Amino acid sequence: MQTNTRVLFLDFDGVLHPDAVYLSRQGPTLKAEGTLFMWAPILTNLLVDFPMISLVLSTSWVRHLGYKRALAYLPIELQERVIGATWHSSMAKHWVDENLWDGRTRYDQICRYVARSQLRDWMALDDDIQGWAEDSAQRLIACTPELGLSAAHTQVELRRHLEKY
Numbered sequence: 685m686q687t688n689t690r691v692l693f694l695d696f697d698g699v700l701h702p703d704a705v706y707l708s709r710q711g712p713t714l715k716a717e718g719t720l721f722m723w724a725p726i727l728t729n730l731l732v733d734f735p736m737i738s739l740v741l742s743t744s745w746v747r748h749l750g751y752k753r754a755l756a757y758l759p760i761e762l763q764e765r766v767i768g769a770t771w772h773s774s775m776a777k778h779w780v781d782e783n784l785w786d787g788r789t790r791y792d793q794i795c796r797y798v799a800r801s802q803l804r805d806w807m808a809l810d811d812d813i814q815g816w817a818e819d820s821a822q823r824l825i826a827c828t829p830e831l832g833l834s835a836a837h838t839q840v841e842l843r844r845h846l847e848k849y
Contacts, residue, residue: 690849691806693742693770693794695827696757698811700724703829707748712757716830721757723833727809728761730839734846741769742794742808770797789815791824807845809833 697703700723704716714720731737739762745754746769755763770793790812798806811827825842828835833842 689738689767689801689803689805690736691738691740691767691801691803692846693797693806693808693810694727694739694762695790695808695810695812696721696741696743696745696754698829699809699827699832700727701832703811703832712745712749721759724759724762726833726839728759730842730846731762731765734849737765737846737849738767739765740767740797742790742797742810743769744771747771768797768801770794791816791820795820805849809842 694700697705700721701714701718702716705712705714705720707713712720741751741754743754745757751769751772754769755766758766790808790810792815794806794808797803807823807825809825809827811829811832813824813826816824823845825838825845827833827838831838833839
């Protein structure tokens with residue numbers, strides 16, 4: 685990957701729908717009002733003016749469902765922008781205990797991807813704000829878990845970040 689790639693790390697729960705999703709035998713189930721990915725059109729519309737932005741999935745959905753299945757839940761307009769994920773199944777071969785990955789902060793997971801890919805231009809859209817280093821906090825667009833991208837202030841903040849690139 686080239687270092688001039690512009691990446692938005694994308695979480696699902698608490699961003700594209702409320703953070704009230706549970707895995708069941710039928711697949712992911714939203715235990716709140718609304719539907720899964722109900723706020724995805726907001727992201728799609730915000731990204732229209734920024735065709736240079738690529739997406740990297742930084743969601744536990746990839747770890748639990750696999751990359752292809754997690755990707756398939758996104759609208760096609762977002763799927764076409766996805767270039768990878770912070771988790772890859774090959775990581776299980778390199779970790780004695782896969783829970784080591786789950787036990788890391790989202791920030792740690794993103795930093796590992798950033799370092800491997802030598803990214804310079806990146807930001808994260810996430811409701812998990814734990815463990816962010818002070819010098820990287822300006823790269824985080826923090827969502828309220830219950831409101832995600834439906835919150836006007838989050839949309840304004842995301843647009844402001846996108847315009848900096």
